Amino acid sequence: MTNENNNSKDKKPKFSPYWIYGILIAIFIGFQVFSGANYQNDQSITPSEFFKYVEEGDVEKVVVVNRKIATVYLTKEAEAKDAHKNSIPQTFLPSATKLPNYKFEVGNLENFENDLKAIGKYNIYSLKTDENYWGDFLIGILPFILLIGVWFFIMRRMSGGATGGAGGQIFNIGKSKAKLFDQNTKVKTTFKDVAGLEGAKEEVQEIVDFLKFPEKYTTLGGKIPKGALLVGPPGTGKTLLAKAVAGEAKVPFFSLSGSDFVEMFVGVGASRVRDLFKQAKEKSPSIIFIDEIDAIGRARGKNAMSGSNDERENTLNQLLTEMDGFGTNTNVIVLAATNRADILDKALMRAGRFDRQIYVDLPDVRERKEIFEVHLRPLKKAEGLDLDFLSKQTPGFSGADIANVCNEAALIAARNGKKAVDKQDFLDAVDRIIGGLEKKNKIITPSEKRAVAFHEAGHAVVSWMLEHAAPLVKVTIVPRGRSLGAAWYLPEERLIVRPEQMLDEMCAALGGRAAEKVIFDKISTGALSDLEKVTKQARAMVTVYGLSDKVGNLTYYDSSGQSEYGFSKPYSEQTAEIIDKEISDIIEKQYQRAVDLLEEHKDKLTELAEVLLEKEVIFKDNLEKIFGKRAFEKEEPEVSKPAEDIDKKQE
16 A cells, blocks of 8 residues: 555656746736737628718717727617627626727728718727737747747756766767666576576676675775676677676666767767766766777777777777776776677776686586576476487587577477477577578479589588597488588587597588589589688698698787788798698698598498488488498487588689
C-alpha cells in the first residue's frame, strides 16, 4: 500500500510558475475577445435599405466607425415593429450603452454624407474612431517579449546543462556522455554470469574489493591501482566483465565508449574528458569504464597528414593528465577495454595510469563448458545433452560465438518443430555459423560437382595419411555460403607449433588442388582459400617464426605495431628475394608431396570421391571402411570445424 501511495503522490502535477503566466495570458486574450465582441449581431443591411429606414423615420442615429463601417441605431418605436424584431442585439455581458441594430459598409464617405444632406437627415450622422489600446500595446511590446524569452531560454540551457545531461543541445556538447549506474540503477549482471576467465575475473574482483574495503590494502602502505586495461580478441567477454563490475561494485559506475569523446568540433573531446572525471570525483569512490579505448588512445604522432592540431590527440592528452597528472583522483578507478592494445600510446599504457593489463584470452575446453552452462540455462534442452561433447565441438570459439551457437541451435530446433534442443541441432548450428547457410538448390553442373567431390576427397585422403594433420570429421559437397564444398576437421589445441606440424597442415590444404591434378590433369580456381591459407602459413614460417634455414633465426614481426606506419621494408632487396623464393619452395614442396601421396592411393581416392558423389556428405566412418584405422589416431573427441573450402571466387 505504501508503494501505491507513493506512486499516486508522484503522479500529482507539480506546481510551476508557468501556470501563472498561462492564466494571465488567457485572461488578457479573453478580455480582448469579449471587449471587441460583447454582442452577437449579424444583421447587415445595404445602403439602400438604410436610406429607406431613414425616410420612414426608424433611424435614431448612424455612426460611421473608422470611416468604413456604419452602425445604425433604431428608435424604440422602430424596434417594436415586426420588420425589426430580429435587429435587437444579444449581449453576453450587461452594457451601459445602447448597442447598434444594423451595420453596413460605407463606400465613398463623401457621397454618403451628400445623400444624407439631400434627404435632410444629416443631423443623425456622426463619425467615430475606434482604437484598441491593449491590442496596439501588445503588438508594440511583442518583439521585446520574444527577444527576452529567447535570451532566458539560452541562459537556462547554458547554466543547467550539467544537470540535464549531454543531450543534443549545442551548449551541452562539451558535457560527458557517460551513462551512470549507481545503487538506484539495477544491473542484473554479476560475476556468476561470467563463466570461464578465472584469472581475469579474480583481477577484476580485486578491484571491486579495493573500493569496498580500501583499509584492508592501505594499512600496509599500499595504494589502490589507478586503472586496469582489459585486452583480448573480440567476443571474449571484456565488456561482460565490466558489466559484472557495475553489478557487484555498489559504487557509482560511469560507462561510455571511446567514440563518445569524438566530435566534429575542436576541443569537445578534451572538455568531455574533464567533465567525466569531474563527475567521477564528486561521486568517489567510483569506477569509469571506457569501452574501445583505442578510438582515442592510438599512439600520437602517427597521423602526420591530419595536421598539427589533431582533435583525437588533444583528447588523449587530456585523458593522460586526468588519469595521472598534478590533480589527485582519489578512489577513482579507470577500467578500459580494447582488442588493439598494440596501437595504444605508450604513455597511456604505463604504470600509474593503467597499472594492470588483464589479458582476456579465448576460452579453453574447460572454460567453454562453463560458458555453455550459462547460455544453456534459458533453453529447453534434450535430456542427456553432453556438455563435454559440445565444448570439444567448438575449439577456438569465443564466448560470443558460443552464445550464437546456442541461439542458432534453438532456432533450428524450433524450425524443425522439436520440443527440445538436442545434440544434432548444435552440430547443425556450428556448421551454419562457420560454413554458412546450406544451399541445396544451387545450380551446379555434373562436371563441376565431380571436380568438387575429388577436390574434397583429396583433402580427406592427404589429411588421413599425415601424422600431424588435423583428424577428419566429415566431408561435404553441399554448397554453404560462398563455398561449393568443405572438409571439416578437429584441429588440435596447441600452445606451440612445430615446423613438421605446419608443413603437414599445408600439405593437407593443398590436397584438393593436388587431387584435381592427379585425376583430371587440370587445375581450377576452386583452391583460392586453400592457397591463401598456405601462403600466409609459409610467410609466417619464414618472416615471423624464424623456421627457415635459409633466412635463419630472424623475425620481421613488430609487436609494437610501429612497422605498419613505415614506408620501407626492414630487410634488403636481396633478403626479399630469398624470402620470396623460400616461401615458394616450401609451398611447391608440400604440393608435390600431396601429389605423390594421391598418386600412390589414386584408386582409394576415386572410391572415396564416388561415395561422396552418391551421399554428398561422408564421415570419418566412410574413410575407415576404405583406408582402415588411421595409423596416427589419437584419443580425440569428434568435432566439426571447417578447414579447406572450395571457393567460387575467381581470380
